[in-house]
Amino acid sequence: MLNLAEPTRPGWYDFIEDHLDLILIDHAHLEKRAASTALSMVFRYTGREGVPRQLGEVVQEEMEHFTRMLDILEERDVELRRLEPAPYAKELVAAIRPEEPHKFLDKLLVAGLIEARSCERFSILGEHVDDDGLAAFYRELFEAEANHYTLYTGLARRHFPQQEVENRLDELAHIEVEALKAGCEIPRLHSW
Ligand SMILES: [Fe+2]
Numbered sequence: 609m610l611n612l613a614e615p616t617r618p619g620w621y622d623f624i625e626d627h628l629d630l631i632l633i634d635h636a637h638l639e640k641r642a643a644s645t646a647l648s649m650v651f652r653y654t655g656r657e658g659v660p661r662q663l664g665e666v667v668q669e670e671m672e673h674f675t676r677m678l679d680i681l682e683e684r685d686v687e688l689r690r691l692e693p694a695p696y697a698k699e700l701v702a703a704i705r706p707e708e709p710h711k712f713l714d715k716l717l718v719a720g721l722i723e724a725r726s727c728e729r730f731s732i733l734g735e736h737v738d739d740d741g742l743a744a745f746y747r748e749l750f751e752a753e754a755n756h757y758t759l760y761t762g763l764a765r766r767h768f769p770q771q772e773v774e775n776r777l778d779e780l781a782h783i784e785v786e787a788l789k790a791g792c793e794i795p796r797l798h799s800w
Pocket residue numbers: 639642669670673752753
């Protein structure tokens with residue numbers, strides 16, 4: 609349902625387990641970036657049907673996730689410090705074609721794939737973290753990010769022919785896996 613070309617490797621949670629606070633900081637930054645991506649699309653594609661309303665709602669939800677992450681960090685006495693991000697998003701953004709209307713399609717699909725991968729990772733965290741409150745939070749986020757995935761791909765299908773969307777989604781899904789693998793040695797939400 610999430611259109612990921614490959615699932616997360618089985619050892620990922622073991623790899624990040626000892627760095628949970630780092631993952632939480634990374635996650636807070638990620639929510640902020642998700643809001644920023646949606647907002648920039650509201651600016652750029654205001655005239656496209658569905659964009660201002662639907663992505664406006666995404667901006668609000670991502671900012672709510674961001675402030676909830678701030679609460680979680682505060683409870684754990686962890687400072688929101690700057691963190692070098694995984695190369696993941698940068699690698700994916702590099703795959704966005706520069707000319708319109710391809711750019712619009714690619715932006716929607718890349719945003720959708722990032723939501724899908726986050727969603728998959730949140731489900732892993734929801735299953736494994738050794739903190740009931742945090743586990744429940746991740747299970748809740750799983751649903752929210754799955755809805756965002758559906759929303760972004762739904763907008764793509766609304767504005768572009770079905771076959772074009774499926775073909776490009778398939779191409780970008782393979783690029784998404786390579787982007788994950790590019791950040792293999794640092795523990796991040798989007799590391800391999
Ligand atoms: Fe979010």
